[in-house]
Amino acid sequence: MSALAQRLRPWRAAWPLIPVLLFLGVVFLYPVGQLLMLSGLEKGTSVLTLAHYERLFTSNLYFRVLVITLETSAWCTFFAIVGGYPVAYLLATTSERRRNNLMIWVLLPFWTSFLVRTFAWIVLLGRNGAINKWLQALGLTDAPLALIYNFTGVMIGMSHALMPLAILTMVSVMENIDANLPRAAATLGARGGQAFWRIYFPLSLPGVAAAGLLVFITALGFFITPALLGGRLQTMITQIIITQVQELLNWAFAGAVSMLLLVTALIVFYFYDRALGMSTLAGETTTSQGGGRRNPIAAIAAWIGDILLGLIGRICDAVSIVYERLVPRPADRLTRQWSRTVLGVVAFLIIGFLAAPTFFIVPVSFTTDAFIEWPPKFYSMRWYDAYFDSPIWMAATVRSLVVATASAGLAMLIGAPAAFVLVRQRIMGKTAMLAFILSPLIIPRIIIAVALFYFYARVGLIGTSIGLILGHAVLAIPYVVVTVMAVLKNYDERLDQAAGSLGATPLRTLWHITIPLIRSGLVAAFLFAFITSFDELTIALFVSGGLATTLPKQMWDDALLKVNPTLAAVSTILLVFITIVILLAEYLRRRSVVR
Amino acid sequence: MTNAKHKLTVRDLRKTYGPVVALTEAAFDLEEGEFLTLLGPSGSGKTTMLMIIAGLIQPDRGEVWIDGKLATFAPSYKRDIGMVFQNYALFPHMTVYENIAFPLRMRNMATDKIRQEVGRVLDIVRLPQVADRLPRALSGGQQQRIALARCMVYRPSIILMDEPLGALDKKLRDQMQLEIKQLHTELGITALYVTHDQEEAMIMSDRICLMNEARIEQLGTPADLYFKPRTVFAAGFLGESNLLEATVEAVVGDRTTVKTPDGALVRAPTADGIAVGQAVKLMVRPERLALLGPADSADNVVEGTLDQVIMVGGVTKYYARVAGDRAVSATRLTLGPISGLERGQRVRLGWSADSTVLLTA
Ligand SMILES: Nc1ncnc2c1ncn2[C@@H]1O[C@H](COP(=O)(O)OP(=O)(O)O)[C@@H](O)[C@H]1O
Numbered sequence: 001m002s003a004l005a006q007r008l009r010p011w012r013a014a015w016p017l018i019p020v021l022l023f024l025g026v027v028f029l030y031p032v033g034q035l036l037m038l039s040g041l042e043k044g045t046s047v048l049t050l051a052h053y054e055r056l057f058t059s060n061l062y063f064r065v066l067v068i069t070l071e072t073s074a075w076c077t078f079f080a081i082v083g084g085y086p087v088a089y090l091l092a093t094t095s096e097r098r099r100n101n102l103m104i105w106v107l108l109p110f111w112t113s114f115l116v117r118t119f120a121w122i123v124l125l126g127r128n129g130a131i132n133k134w135l136q137a138l139g140l141t142d143a144p145l146a147l148i149y150n151f152t153g154v155m156i157g158m159s160h161a162l163m164p165l166a167i168l169t170m171v172s173v174m175e176n177i178d179a180n181l182p183r184a185a186a187t188l189g190a191r192g193g194q195a196f197w198r199i200y201f202p203l204s205l206p207g208v209a210a211a212g213l214l215v216f217i218t219a220l221g222f223f224i225t226p227a228l229l230g231g232r233l234q235t236m237i238t239q240i241i242i243t244q245v246q247e248l249l250n251w252a253f254a255g256a257v258s259m260l261l262l263v264t265a266l267i268v269f270y271f272y273d274r275a276l277g278m279s280t281l282a283g284e285t286t287t288s289q290g291g292g293r294r295n296p297i298a299a300i301a302a303w304i305g306d307i308l309l310g311l312i313g314r315i316c317d318a319v320s321i322v323y324e325r326l327v328p329r330p331a332d333r334l335t336r337q338w339s340r341t342v343l344g345v346v347a348f349l350i351i352g353f354l355a356a357p358t359f360f361i362v363p364v365s366f367t368t369d370a371f372i373e374w375p376p377k378f379y380s381m382r383w384y385d386a387y388f389d390s391p392i393w394m395a396a397t398v399r400s401l402v403v404a405t406a407s408a409g410l411a412m413l414i415g416a417p418a419a420f421v422l423v424r425q426r427i428m429g430k431t432a433m434l435a436f437i438l439s440p441l442i443i444p445r446i447i448i449a450v451a452l453f454y455f456y457a458r459v460g461l462i463g464t465s466i467g468l469i470l471g472h473a474v475l476a477i478p479y480v481v482v483t484v485m486a487v488l489k490n491y492d493e494r495l496d497q498a499a500g501s502l503g504a505t506p507l508r509t510l511w512h513i514t515i516p517l518i519r520s521g522l523v524a525a526f527l528f529a530f531i532t533s534f535d536e537l538t539i540a541l542f543v544s545g546g547l548a549t550t551l552p553k554q555m556w557d558d559a560l561l562k563v564n565p566t567l568a569a570v571s572t573i574l575l576v577f578i579t580i581v582i583l584l585a586e587y588l589r590r591r592s593v594v595r
Numbered sequence: 596m597t598n599a600k601h602k603l604t605v606r607d608l609r610k611t612y613g614p615v616v617a618l619t620e621a622a623f624d625l626e627e628g629e630f631l632t633l634l635g636p637s638g639s640g641k642t643t644m645l646m647i648i649a650g651l652i653q654p655d656r657g658e659v660w661i662d663g664k665l666a667t668f669a670p671s672y673k674r675d676i677g678m679v680f681q682n683y684a685l686f687p688h689m690t691v692y693e694n695i696a697f698p699l700r701m702r703n704m705a706t707d708k709i710r711q712e713v714g715r716v717l718d719i720v721r722l723p724q725v726a727d728r729l730p731r732a733l734s735g736g737q738q739q740r741i742a743l744a745r746c747m748v749y750r751p752s753i754i755l756m757d758e759p760l761g762a763l764d765k766k767l768r769d770q771m772q773l774e775i776k777q778l779h780t781e782l783g784i785t786a787l788y789v790t791h792d793q794e795e796a797m798i799m800s801d802r803i804c805l806m807n808e809a810r811i812e813q814l815g816t817p818a819d820l821y822f823k824p825r826t827v828f829a830a831g832f833l834g835e836s837n838l839l840e841a842t843v844e845a846v847v848g849d850r851t852t853v854k855t856p857d858g859a860l861v862r863a864p865t866a867d868g869i870a871v872g873q874a875v876k877l878m879v880r881p882e883r884l885a886l887l888g889p890a891d892s893a894d895n896v897v898e899g900t901l902d903q904v905i906m907v908g909g910v911t912k913y914y915a916r917v918a919g920d921r922a923v924s925a926t927r928l929t930l931g932p933i934s935g936l937e938r939g940q941r942v943r944l945g946w947s948a949d950s951t952v953l954l955t956a
């Protein structure tokens with residue numbers, strides 16, 4: 001065999017990567033590149049210009065919007081982490097059964113449409129919303145508080161929207177922390193406070209950082225919550241892009257703003273990578289690499305952190321010592337640790353904050369009133385009738401189901417084989433390829449949406465279901481690849497080798513051994529992809545071109561006119577649908593564990 | 596209190612996980628300076644016992660006394676015990692120095708003193724050069740020694756070790772066994788050690804606590820357990836054993852006579868609670884069985900057919916069928932090439948009355 005053929009051999013085994021790379025190249029890389037290039041050209045020509053960027057940087061407006069965007073994202077990240085940490089900690093340290101039960105209440109909001117959850121907050125926070133009504137009924141306030149159409153509303157809505165993401169990210173790191181480490185600390189003489197702050201907390205920091213990064217980047221591209229729950233002062237950068245494209249058709253300027261957003265995101269990534277390394281994103285707990293700590297800055301930071309954490313630990317322990325003086329813990333019978341009790345209560349309240357609001361949408365959907373008000377006036381099915389009798393709503397629903405199924409199927413078809421290769425073959429440039437496949441997750445979605453709009457406009461895919469399916473597949477592929485890779489990493493490859501040694505061809509091995517064993521993982525990947533598309537608004541907003549609306553797009557259009565009880569009815573139906581899907585997934589998962 | 600004399604006393608411990616009984620009716624005393632090993636197959640409740648003593652798991656019932664003080668539900672950090680975990684549980688984000696200094700810092704020791712103490716134990720485990728490394732940059736054996744150093748540095752009154760050598764390869768394990776044993780003797784540590792390896796237990800322990808199915812099967816010195824096992828399980832777990840069914844014929848003073856199914860009479864030392872007519876098992880170690888020549892005699896003799904002769908280097912093993920077709924083996928030193936023995940040949944096997952053990956359970 002020639003040297004070249006030898007060198008190419010691993011690549012022959014890597015052919016399943018080709019469809020996914022081609023697909024993302026055409027439907028993702030090319031359009032995004034085109035859009036960004038557009039920002040440097042004079043309108044309608046191929047003459048280079050900096051005019052769009054000049055406008056961007058000379059106008060005070062865009063700078064202010066950028067600052068607002070960064071500020072809002074930073075606060076939202078802060079709240080999502082601070083609120084999410086106790087829940088993640090409880091989930092990671094409690095018994096398996098309790099974790100599974102609690103996890104459902106975190107997953108439910110995670111999977112529920114942003115739109116539905118935002119509507120729920122309108123029901124709760126509005127002038128005539130539930131909270132204001134209760135406050136007045138209790139006599140705590142005379143006039144309604146302004147909880148909505150301002151910073152408070154945006155913050156509540158966005159923290160609520162992103163906290164589940166923070167929790168799931170942190171849990172994935174915390175689960176990998178050896179439970180014996182805090183135990184070891186206890187036997188070495190550390191009280192609860194020291195054991196937590198000096199041992200557990202530092203080890204969970206990569207999870208906190210990864211969660212912070214994901215929440216921050218996702219928040220940067222938010223527009224649903226600020227648009228529906230914020231006021232004019234909470235306009236975020238994505239809303240600017242939407243206005244530029246939808247109302248002014250100013251592609252080039254939209255491209256420039258997109259570039260600004262992208263660069264901001266990349267800068268955040270750069271600093272994250274410098275500080276912690278990207279591998280923490282994959283849920284690995286990394287501590288400083290190699291031997292000792294050589295970098296002096298890192299050493300000083302570690303030293304300060306050490307003192308700080310030690311101090312917090314001591315304060316916690318001082319509290320517990322005082323508490324034990326007052327309520328001694330006897331050695332002859334079991335007493336509950338008060339710190340666990342506090343944790344339980346706090347986590348319970350936060351999970352309540354995450355799971356409960358959505359259900360307020362349900363009673364509102366049965367109101368007889370023509371608008372959303374608390375308490376709803378019972379009882380009427382008119383809003384459900386309005387939904388089921390409306391050809392527009394029905395068409396949107398059917399389209400969403402079709403598009404979600406097709407795009408999830410497409411993502412599985414080209415994503416899952418790629419995951420196999422990425423896990424099992426040793427090929428050059430694997431990390432780079434993985435980074436490329438995952439980049440649709442990292443690049444703000446609005447940029448993909450606008451880029452696809454521009455691209456589709458020229459190839460005639462605007463307003464078609466095909467266009468939606470292709471676009472949603474771009475977003476679903478990273479989820480599919482990550483999920484299938486995670487499943488395959490835990491799969492014992494010797495099973496396949498055993499099948500091979502027993503005479504099975506690779507294809508039959510795949511069909512009879514591998515796929516049945518990883519079926520629940522594949523189902524999860526499909527559901528992930530399905531929901532990603534089913535809940536997707538950004539791409540639909542542009543690509544559907546006002547013709548082929550999907551359910552979220554229809555809800556958005558309706559909400560912009562007026563948030564009305566039909567939306568509550570649709571939301572309730574969605575909520576029931578999502579709950580069934582989650583319970584089904586959970587049931588399948590538990591069954592596959594028992595087997 | 597009678598418990599005051601002992602370093603550690605556990606009484607009637609029980610722990611269940613739902614329907615699973617992890618530990619029950621566990622009781623023993625540990626003396627100052629003693630090396631006691633919990634030995635038993637995987638899942639026999641060894642870790643559970645250790646965790647309860649360390650205060651990391653709460654028992655359903657029973658008591659733990661440490662240094663004469665009741666500590667059943669006392670928090671770990673107040674127990675003054677040290678524990679070496681099976682996977683070492685070194686803090687991955689701290690250097691070796693910081694790991695070892697941790698318990699001292701928790702005791703608010705002055706920095707100078709800490710440096711001195713950490714240096715001292717690093718010398719003891721012969722790893723002074725790794726202080727600034729992170730645990731992951733150490734080999735398995737080095738990590739093991741650092742875990743030991745971290746545990747010794749604050750001079751806990753008892754050191755608990757849960758299969759501390761389980762993750763090491765055979766050669767390193769043999770070496771570490773001797774090192775730990777030596778440290779124990781030199782420093783006068785009181786140690787409670789866990790292993791599932793009977794050889795390791797025999798090498799290291801003053802006493803062995805044999806565990807099986809969540810219970811203590813037998814507790815005694817290695818010699819006790821080897822020469823006077825009280826149960827079939829104990830006989831089988833430590834070393835090899837030949838077991839034959841038998842019925843008690845007569846009990847006269849310190850000698851008991853039993854009869855095997857094929858009618859041979861076997862004499863043995865009288866065991867507790869033996870009554871005439873009772874069905875028992877008689878146990879003889881293979882190395883106590885001799886192949887008798889036509890002129891030889893022994894206290895106990897059975898006849899059988901030779902099955903196989905296998906030379907295993909320094910020893911040769913003889914497998915025979917006796918008394919109702921049961922297989923027994925005899926192990927003799929290999930003194931020269933074997934000749935004149937063939938498969939199917941009738942042989943006489945003999946052993947002394949004193950090397951016979953009667954088992955009722
Ligand atoms: N956290 C737990 N939940 C349920 N069962 C457990 C748990 N820990 C131990 N067990 C069970 O208790 C028994 C004793 O376990 P363990 O003490 O770990 O045994 P050993 O250390 O001797 O291998 C085993 O059957 C084990 O499955």
Ligand SMILES: [Mg+2]
Binds near residue numbers: 638641642643
């Ligand atoms: Mg164990």
